[in-house]
Amino acid sequence: MKLLEEFIKKESSSGILLIIVTILALALKNSMFSEYYAAFLHTPVEIRFADLHIAKPLLLWINDGLMTLFFLLIGLEVKREFLEGQLSTPSQIALPGIAAIGGMVVPAFFYVFINVGDETAMRGWAIPTATDIAFALGVLALLGKRVPLSLKVFLMALAIIDDLGAIIIIALFYTVELSTMSIVVAATALLTLIVMNYLGVAKKAGYIIVGIILWVSVLKSGVHATLAGVALAFTIPLQCTRKDNGETYSMSKDMEHDLHYWVAFFILPLFAFVNAGVDLRNVSLVQMTTGVPLGIMAGLLLGKQIGVFGFSWIAIKLGLAKIPDKSTLLQLYGVSILTGIGFTMSLFVGSLAFTDDELYQQADKLAVLIASFAAGIAGYLVLRVAKFND
Numbered sequence: 462m463k464l465l466e467e468f469i470k471k472e473s474s475s476g477i478l479l480i481i482v483t484i485l486a487l488a489l490k491n492s493m494f495s496e497y498y499a500a501f502l503h504t505p506v507e508i509r510f511a512d513l514h515i516a517k518p519l520l521l522w523i524n525d526g527l528m529t530l531f532f533l534l535i536g537l538e539v540k541r542e543f544l545e546g547q548l549s550t551p552s553q554i555a556l557p558g559i560a561a562i563g564g565m566v567v568p569a570f571f572y573v574f575i576n577v578g579d580e581t582a583m584r585g586w587a588i589p590t591a592t593d594i595a596f597a598l599g600v601l602a603l604l605g606k607r608v609p610l611s612l613k614v615f616l617m618a619l620a621i622i623d624d625l626g627a628i629i630i631i632a633l634f635y636t637v638e639l640s641t642m643s644i645v646v647a648a649t650a651l652l653t654l655i656v657m658n659y660l661g662v663a664k665k666a667g668y669i670i671v672g673i674i675l676w677v678s679v680l681k682s683g684v685h686a687t688l689a690g691v692a693l694a695f696t697i698p699l700q701c702t703r704k705d706n707g708e709t710y711s712m713s714k715d716m717e718h719d720l721h722y723w724v725a726f727f728i729l730p731l732f733a734f735v736n737a738g739v740d741l742r743n744v745s746l747v748q749m750t751t752g753v754p755l756g757i758m759a760g761l762l763l764g765k766q767i768g769v770f771g772f773s774w775i776a777i778k779l780g781l782a783k784i785p786d787k788s789t790l791l792q793l794y795g796v797s798i799l800t801g802i803g804f805t806m807s808l809f810v811g812s813l814a815f816t817d818d819e820l821y822q823q824a825d826k827l828a829v830l831i832a833s834f835a836a837g838i839a840g841y842l843v844l845r846v847a848k849f850n851d
Contacts, residue, residue, distance in 0.1 A: 475724075475725035476595040476599020479595055479599070479733050479805075482731075482734045483734075486738040487737065502518065504518060505518060506518070523732055524812060527728045527731065529687045529690040531690070531728055531805075532690035533690035535621070536628075537720070539624070541714065542621055553618075554622075555776065555781055556777070556783065560769045560776075561622035564592065564765050564772075565626050567765070568590050568765050569590050570764065571589065571756065572757065572759070576753065582753045582756070585825060586756075587630045587634065588760070588807050588825065589757050589764060590626065591624075591805075591810060592800045594621070596837065600802070600840060604844055611785035620800075627810065628688065650674045650675035650678060651675060651692055654696035662698075663698070676689040685813065697712055698711075732808075732809075736812065739827045741827070744823050748824050749827065753828070754825065754828035757803075758828050762835055766798045769800045789847060791848075794843060799837065801832060801835075801839075802833045807829045811825040811826065
């Protein structure tokens with residue numbers, strides 16, 4: 462329980478920081494400093510090692526590189542929760558699992574219904590399926606003890622399953638042309654990590670070195686590089702023994718603990734800063750009522766709450782799951798609204814969906830920001846008036 466409370470505290474603090482950084486990015490993008498902001502994003506960064514050459518603007522180093530550590534953290538959290546945490550038994554996984562399915566299917570349906578027939582716009586169908594756990598828990602933190610811990614656990618579990626779904630979606634639908642040689646190198650690196658885990662290798666350095674090789678090969682393969690972080694996470698041993706003194710410890714939990722501060726207070730805020738800067742001067746009200754942004758906003762604001770609460774209500778009524786302890790249906794509905802805060806993952810999927818479409822990128826980002834803030838305010842107000850169930 463202490464680990465869980467520590468997790469929630471860090472995530473909620475990060476959510477508040479994300480709001481500040483987002484406002485800063487918007488202010489810079491729409492001020493006299495916009496050129497400097499753009500120059501910062503496109504600062505060229507190169508790495509050379511013999512014949513290996515990686516040259517990308519700073520924006521992509523953050524999105525493809527630093528965000529790999531974010532996905533590594535997600536992978537470690539998913540692994541821990543499924544093996545010994547809040548998702549380790551069928552009864553624990555039932556409600557957040559069913560709710561997460563509804564929270565992905567219904568928003569995607571809203572988006573597809575609005576954009577059907579537009580092949581380019583349809584690439585963004587997965588944008589409104591995500592939930593930003595940092596932002597959502599940040600809103601819950603503002604409510605203090607008015608929200609029972611069980612609902613916070615429900616939201617955390619749902620968001621973790623949601624992230625796992627996003628990872629699968631990215632792997633299946635946002636992969637470009639593949640490089641056979643790079644895929645072979647990546648597969649060899651992954652197999653090496655699996656063998657290391659099987660043999661009980663207890664040195665973090667070994668996993669990190671092979672993990673870097675895995676990341677570079679996945680980056681060059683055409684599969685999105687961040688998936689290397691998830692693959693690496695699943696091979697990190699949950700329990701291992703140091704050969705020098707026979708001490709048993711959890712490498713997975715140690716790495717998760719070490720990464721949390723960096724991800725929560727550096728990587729995610731930096732990602733928000735470079736991706737949330739929308740030039741409001743180039744986006745009109747008419748553009749915001751067209752397919753892509755309208756589909757995103759409808760998916761996040763309506764689809765998320767309908768999917769999460771609707772599927773949860775059906776599961777509870779059918780006896781497939783139980784309502785979180787000491788909570789009410791109105792509180793559950795309030796949390797369901799908060800799942801419409803897509804932010805980080807929605808922006809990330811949007812950057813993959815519309816890489817060659819500047820107009821969609823701007824409208825997409827603004828739609829995510831509007832819907833996320835609206836969902837946060839609406840969810841807060843519902844939870845504020847909901848009676849606490851002792």
